[in-house]
Amino acid sequence: MMNEQFQQALSIIETLKRHGHEAYFVGGAVRDYLLQRPLGDIDIATSAHPQEVMSIFPKTVPVGIAHGTVMVIERGVSYEVTTFRKEGRYEDYRRPKEVTFVSSLYEDLQRRDFTMNAIAMNEHGDIIDPFGGTEALKQRMIETVGDAAERFNEDALRMMRALRFVSQLGFSLSTKTKQAIIQYGHLLQHIAVERIAVEFEKLLLGPFMSKAIDLLIETNLFCYLPELATKKRELAQLATYSIVPTHRTEAWARFAFVVHFHQKELKKWKLPNHFIRDVLICLKALEHIRSLSDWTVDTLYEYGPYIPHIERIRAACKHDEPHVHLLLKRWEALPIRNRKELAINGNDLLTLFERKAGPWLATMIENIERAVLHRKVENEKEKLKEWAVCNQRRENNC
């Protein structure tokens, strides 16, 4: 029978039905349920209009009223409830500005991207599958609903979605779907970079990333991704890596490292600045950490929280085993993990030397930090004071 997440969501369907509307589970959750994979968000399609949905449920957020979507919150879980619709007028190959609500589930499913995503399930767990989605799941095949050209012209992002599903599920593209991507790949130029980046990130994180990257190359879709048109060879290199990234920072940093992206290129992908900063830290580390022996007391200390990312990327690029656990143990065993753990601070030193703050202070703290890290002195306040005074004398003598 239905799993727990669906059971929880059942009350939403039942409430809608009690008010005389049709309602079904649709989209990725039904697909993943049939594949016995962990479910993401649960989407519900209904004949009720957004205003009706908002009046029926006590807790709702109008997240996309224009597209017919209302978020319903029940017992702390949010569900996207979307009115049966077909896309309206298409502008510039992006999702339409307006939608037309339709009365039947069939028409709603008909406008969805792939057959595996166009399966509905009712409150009894019965499957409604007018486009052969379950068969496609069995065949492990990604196939557009109806005419591929139409589906990709409605929303060109769907071509990226196809490849990210390849990466996540290991499925193949049907011949007609692949041909259409080759033919309409250029439409991706009309899509907001942020939306492309979301799909590309999922592609980078998938267990079948290599297969997806190979298809990105085979279909020439990579030509329409920011800063990648000239990076065919580098992308092909990325496709040879077998380690599945465990984190988005790791995924992007590995990608950036292989295709030689720097700040400028990462900005073109419109990634948030704080995230770019994290990726750049990993890239800097990868320039000099090439083998396990490059992990020294100093590099462990410098990159601390980034060690897992960096080590996994290093290993992936070298077709080597990552030694994350070992390195984290070594990192934890360091006398200090960051400057805040020093048993002495700036104020202590100002008092000790009866001097005004100045550049000398930063140098002094850095010297103490290095000395503690390399076990030249114990991390104890009195010992550090003593060491600081001696250090100062030594400096003055030279």
Ligand SMILES: Nc1ccn([C@@H]2O[C@H](COP(=O)(O)OP(=O)(O)OP(=O)(O)O)[C@@H](O)[C@H]2O)c(=O)n1
């Ligand atoms: N460009 C798009 C985006 C979405 N959909 C439809 O809307 C559903 C929900 O979209 P979304 O949550 O973005 O994707 P999922 O398929 O649910 O994948 P995930 O599990 O990653 O959320 C999809 O299954 C598909 O039926 C579509 O037809 N065209």
Ligand SMILES: [Mg+2]
């Ligand atoms: Mg979803």
